[in-house]
Amino acid sequence: MKLVHRNIDKDGGGSITLIPEESEDMWHAYNLITKGDSVRASTIRKVQNESSTGSSTSSRVRTTLTIRVENIDFDTQACVLRLKGRNIEENQYVKMGAYHTLDLEINRKFTLIKSEWDSIALERVEMACDPTQNADVAAIVMQEGLAHICLITASMTLVRAKIDQNIPRKRKGNVKQHEKGLCRFFDSVMQGILRHVNFDIVKCVLIASPGFVRDQFYEYIFQEAIKMDNKLLIENKSKFLLIHSSSGFKHSLKEVLLDPAVIAKMADTKALGEVRALEAFYTMLQTEPAKAFYGLKHIEKACEAQAIETLLISDDLFRCQDVSQRKKYVALVDSVRELGGDVKLFSSMHVSGEQLGQLTGVAAILRFPLPELDEEEDISDTDSN
Amino acid sequence: MVVTGHVDAGKSTLMGHLLYKLGRVNSKVMHKYEQESKKLGKQSFMYAWILDETGEERARGITMDVGQSKFETDSKIVTLLDAPGHKDFIPNMITGAAQADVALLVVDSTRGEFETGFESGGQTREHALLVRSLGASQLCVVVNKLDTVGWSEERFLEISNKLGSFLKQAGFRERDVTFVPCSGLTGENLTEPCTEPALTKWYKGLTLLEVIDKFKCPERPISKPFRLSVNDIFKGTGSGFCVSGRVETGMVQSGDKVLIQPQNETALVKALMIADVPTMTAFAGDCVTVTIANFDQQNIAVGYILCDPLSPVPVTSKFEARIVIFNTKVPITRGYPVLLHLQSLSEQAVITKLVAQLNKSSGEVVKRKPKCLLRNNNAVVVIETSRPICLELYRDIKELGRFMLRVGGVTIAAGLVTQVNLDSVLINNSWYFNFSLDCTFNFSDSVIIQENEWKSLKGSGFGI
Numbered sequence A: 001m002k003l004v005h006r007n008i009d010k011d012g013g014g015s016i017t018l019i020p021e022e023s024e025d026m027w028h029a030y031n032l033i034t035k036g037d038s039v040r041a042s043t044i045r046k047v048q049n050e051s052s053t054g055s056s057t058s059s060r061v062r063t064t065l066t067i068r069v070e071n072i073d074f075d076t077q078a079c080v081l082r083l084k085g086r087n088i089e090e091n092q093y094v095k096m097g098a099y100h101t102l103d104l105e106i107n108r109k110f111t112l113i114k115s116e117w118d119s120i121a122l123e124r125v126e127m128a129c130d131p132t133q134n135a136d137v138a139a140i141v142m143q144e145g146l147a148h149i150c151l152i153t154a155s156m157t158l159v160r161a162k163i164d165q166n167i168p169r170k171r172k173g174n175v176k177q178h179e180k181g182l183c184r185f186f187d188s189v190m191q192g193i194l195r196h197v198n199f200d201i202v203k204c205v206l207i208a209s210p211g212f213v214r215d216q217f218y219e220y221i222f223q224e225a226i227k228m229d230n231k232l233l234i235e236n237k238s239k240f241l242l243i244h245s246s247s248g249f250k251h252s253l254k255e256v257l258l259d260p261a262v263i264a265k266m267a268d269t270k271a272l273g274e275v276r277a278l279e280a281f282y283t284m285l286q287t288e289p290a291k292a293f294y295g296l297k298h299i300e301k302a303c304e305a306q307a308i309e310t311l312l313i314s315d316d317l318f319r320c321q322d323v324s325q326r327k328k329y330v331a332l333v334d335s336v337r338e339l340g341g342d343v344k345l346f347s348s349m350h351v352s353g354e355q356l357g358q359l360t361g362v363a364a365i366l367r368f369p370l371p372e373l374d375e376e377e378d379i380s381d382t383d384s385n
Numbered sequence B: 001m002v003v004t005g006h007v008d009a010g011k012s013t014l015m016g017h018l019l020y021k022l023g024r025v026n027s028k029v030m031h032k033y034e035q036e037s038k039k040l041g042k043q044s045f046m047y048a049w050i051l052d053e054t055g056e057e058r059a060r061g062i063t064m065d066v067g068q069s070k071f072e073t074d075s076k077i078v079t080l081l082d083a084p085g086h087k088d089f090i091p092n093m094i095t096g097a098a099q100a101d102v103a104l105l106v107v108d109s110t111r112g113e114f115e116t117g118f119e120s121g122g123q124t125r126e127h128a129l130l131v132r133s134l135g136a137s138q139l140c141v142v143v144n145k146l147d148t149v150g151w152s153e154e155r156f157l158e159i160s161n162k163l164g165s166f167l168k169q170a171g172f173r174e175r176d177v178t179f180v181p182c183s184g185l186t187g188e189n190l191t192e193p194c195t196e197p198a199l200t201k202w203y204k205g206l207t208l209l210e211v212i213d214k215f216k217c218p219e220r221p222i223s224k225p226f227r228l229s230v231n232d233i234f235k236g237t238g239s240g241f242c243v244s245g246r247v248e249t250g251m252v253q254s255g256d257k258v259l260i261q262p263q264n265e266t267a268l269v270k271a272l273m274i275a276d277v278p279t280m281t282a283f284a285g286d287c288v289t290v291t292i293a294n295f296d297q298q299n300i301a302v303g304y305i306l307c308d309p310l311s312p313v314p315v316t317s318k319f320e321a322r323i324v325i326f327n328t329k330v331p332i333t334r335g336y337p338v339l340l341h342l343q344s345l346s347e348q349a350v351i352t353k354l355v356a357q358l359n360k361s362s363g364e365v366v367k368r369k370p371k372c373l374l375r376n377n378n379a380v381v382v383i384e385t386s387r388p389i390c391l392e393l394y395r396d397i398k399e400l401g402r403f404m405l406r407v408g409g410v411t412i413a414a415g416l417v418t419q420v421n422l423d424s425v426l427i428n429n430s431w432y433f434n435f436s437l438d439c440t441f442n443f444s445d446s447v448i449i450q451e452n453e454w455k456s457l458k459g460s461g462f463g464i
């Protein structure tokens, strides 16, 4: 994301103008914009022209509109962000108060106006504009008959394709069907890679599986690549890395990210940081349960007691449409930081963030044990299901 | 019957040799395997090739998927499932074990090898516990490769004692476990009484085949509604396509209309085959190949259930279960992602609620809504799968009511389905807890891992 302009006054209100440069920036924008904010962007509007004779024609014009956002819609797979709201600046084509839907687009700037830019929002802008955060990795987790082709960026894990095919098992006297099925499956995965992995951007392609599936697959695609004379694959062969995973289901990505070979190759990515923080939480829960808690009620108490060393919090909590809820979470983050604690903001688009989301979205590792919290009944008060 | 044991214990060789001795493999084929394996410098695997049929398995010398075969003893027809021993292929092994009534546990008696398989990281223990949790209660321990230790009685007894006490703690009754000394490679004591003097000196017991013949046949639930869980889908010779699997309950006849769940569409049973022999009917316990008509092959997957349209299998993506936690490294909280293995199905799932922690023996509630579950805990939890799946209450149909949970290649828990229709049940409903008390008996019958065993395992970093 490119920061074009920033104008925030002392009491935190003001505007920031940004240009999204890649699809991940749409995700950042989605996390920045909340209901009640105003957004100005260029858009296409259908206008009715009434001629002097009374007949009307309609035409499309490009114009810049400012709306107060009432509805936010994010398509995670296509990375399209759609904002709906009323027009708040009269313009030659659109009346005040008329509804309009803005689609934010890559390479088109937009201005976001908030009455209050809190610490989480400002941090998001900073993160989005940090170019060092860009380290795209493609990861294919697979087992016989099942594969997920994923793209891992700093703050998102996108499943680009899921291949789920039946492969006949080996049976007495008939392994042909099995071997044919396996080839067909490998071919589908290979086509998926060619379609979804942009080798210009992706620095590393991880192929992970249990058993020998990854080796068989690797052998298969490079044999095919030579047969088809596919330069793209052959030239990028060195980007492929074979890793062990326990299954082809998406959540085994966690194991992949923790593999020493991957760590060595990818250095510190946000995704890895999150996996590690969650591991540390579970380890603490095992060894010293009085130093690991989850659920807003307990976490707030631990914060009051100035006990929080690391706060794990999911970014979807900040997207809640209830302003007072958001304020509560922002206050929590701010006070943990003030007291010298570390805050790990998890992306709900990564596997570990998904897991944290299921775990009430907020958890903490404490500096010192608070056994009295454990005695309280009903930690799951914040239970939403 | 499923054959289990640590990788390289000699399972495939043992069973291949047994099949050969029983005349299930003609000598021309055997000769071919001998020549071909020799060419690859893998002659010691020639018997294993009878079961390890894919090129990949042969080249690597290990079993990857369950190999299926059939043989007869004096009183029984036995379906043989050769399970993979390697850790990565345990999901396949679960599929095999879930279909089995009885099990062989093969151990390598070579010095050091038995120890590797039995101790931390070895599959001997995990397999024994899985087999037990999945319902097989009779077990024959094959003390294999005795040729490598000079047919030593001392070694045989040492292994029998060590394993015996473990198996007892794992919930096997002493009288249901038999130990047999063998060599899969030389063929000693497989089908004929032993001839090796060093062995006959001290062993007067049964041959492997005799032990298999003596296994008791479990009661077959043929009066229950028809259920078959799909284990394989492939093209047959004629029109339509074939699925194979075990008839879990009830019976099926050629010409029947069956319902395929969770797809919720009916199909026609065009033909049935048991071990490549056409038949008109198949009963609970039979491993059968069904030719299906009037159904699109694209719409069926492994783990689907064929059932009686008048009494369909429940389909749900959310259910409640009683689980016993194995030796997990990390505690289980809500939101914990797991892989659920139920018969041949494996599906991504999340433990969404920890309802209560239970006392292991009485089934009473120790704590409602616990913060987390640790190793060896018993608990009631709610599990949600990412797609709807077929399952049954354990008290209705055991075979489809028990499952295993795995994380990162490690089995972390075994469970029984206690509630399927969650919307209509209040969790703190007292009727419910009475019910779970009822099922305690069954439950501890199927998974017993005793306190002292867990203590001894704790230190060993035993990865089950």
Ligand SMILES: Nc1nc2c(ncn2[C@@H]2O[C@H](COP(=O)(O)OP(=O)(O)O)[C@@H](O)[C@H]2O)c(=O)[nH]1
Pocket: B005, B006, B007, B008, B009, B010, B011, B012, B013, B014, B044, B045, B048, B061, B062, B063, B085, B144, B145, B146, B147, B148, B182, B183, B184, B185, B186
């Ligand atoms: N000396 C000896 N070697 C054996 C015996 N049984 C199997 N083996 C060898 O052990 C290796 C592994 O056998 P395999 O059947 O593939 O083991 P699996 O992984 O348990 O199926 C092969 O090299 C066999 O030749 C035996 O009784 N004696």
Ligand SMILES: [Mg+2]
Pocket: B011, B012, B013, B048, B052, B062, B063, B083, B084, B085
């Ligand atoms: Mg084998």
